[in-house]
Amino acid sequence: MLETTAENVVRSWVDGWIASRMAAPPTVEPWGYTVDVGVVGHVTRHVFDATGDAVREADVRKVAGSVRTGGTWLKIFAEPAVITPWLGPEWWIDDEPGYLMTVPLTPAPAHRLTAPDGYRLRSWVRGDVVRTMVATADGALAARGQIAVGGATAVVDQIETSADHRRKGLGSLVMRVLATAAHERGAQTGVLAGTPDGHALYASLGWQVLAPLTSAKYLDPQDR
Template identity: 85%
Template sequence: MLETTTENVVRSWVDGWIVSRAAAPPVVEPWGYTIDVGLTGHVGRHVFDATGDAVREADVRKVAGSVRAEGFWIKIFADPAVTAPWLGPDWWIDDEPGYLMTVPLTPVPAHRLTAPDGYHLRTWTRGGVVRALVTDADGTLAARGQIAPTGATAVADQIETAAAHRRRGLGSLVMRTLAAAAYEQGAQTGVLAGTPDGHALYSSLGWQVVAPLTSAKYLGLAAG
């Protein structure tokens, strides 16, 4: 079983995230990882591999100070209330912490993978990523998500429930479906970096917080 208190959780998340998003392989840095993403508004990202109190202010300041590309992101597994002063005025910082979370993967009974009346669940795999889609009777998107198994771990990503379809168990259905698929492929531990909105859903399904998450995007020198 993967230990949930060390930097290997961060590396597992990085490895699964790049598969999920079809990003470049990570470049290993002394403080963590640099990933080329290549999207407008998300050119790339720096991810620190330390968590909580182990995150070094000097490392964050040095790395943040070296960024010059607008749309470059930084991910720090510590509370933004602590890390925000280290980044400076050129950064947009989400003032609500996200969460690095893990869960042991176990078999899921078939009856727990059935969509409620009026909804249809479809899954498929492409490029090593398992996707789950829930639509209503008209074919409208109700909920979705994906998971990238990478050996012993699998990273859940882009979990979403449409506003008009919330509180109907669809997010839980997507998560169970993805977890079951990853377990069938041999993954033992699920990993994700969740938003504040998703925290309640994941916690209800047994996911545990390893560390808070600061998300920040470089806006350019003009912003400062």
């Protein structure tokens, strides 16, 4: 099993996120990775591979200072309070940190992989990505998520539970189904970049925080 270090977890997350979102392969930079996403509002992202105190102010300022196009994102594994003074007013900064998290993947027992009454569960695979959805009996989407398997590591992405169906265990169900599917495909470690809203769910399932995550977006002049 690959030793879990901050740098290789970041690279695993980058590769898994790319597979999940069908983005371009990363360009390796001295400070991390550049990924072309090709989506309106999210054209390109720059991901720094250092975490915590190892994040260098000079690197962040240099990369941020080279950006001239709206829809460019920075993903930096440090607290927003640390990063904010390094960026100018042309950047929108999420003042709540996300989290880079990991967990050893283990399969769930079969009885923990079934939908509760009134819901149906379906999973399918496209390439290296497993997708799972939970729907109501009449077909409304209740919860969903996906996981990209890349060798020993699998990256969880886009976990969502509809507002009307929260606190019913559906998010946990989706996570268990995805973790089990990834484990069956040979993955040993799970990685994700979670939002503050998702942190409680992931922590309840044994995920551990490796580093905080700051997200920043370069704004077009009319949006400043």
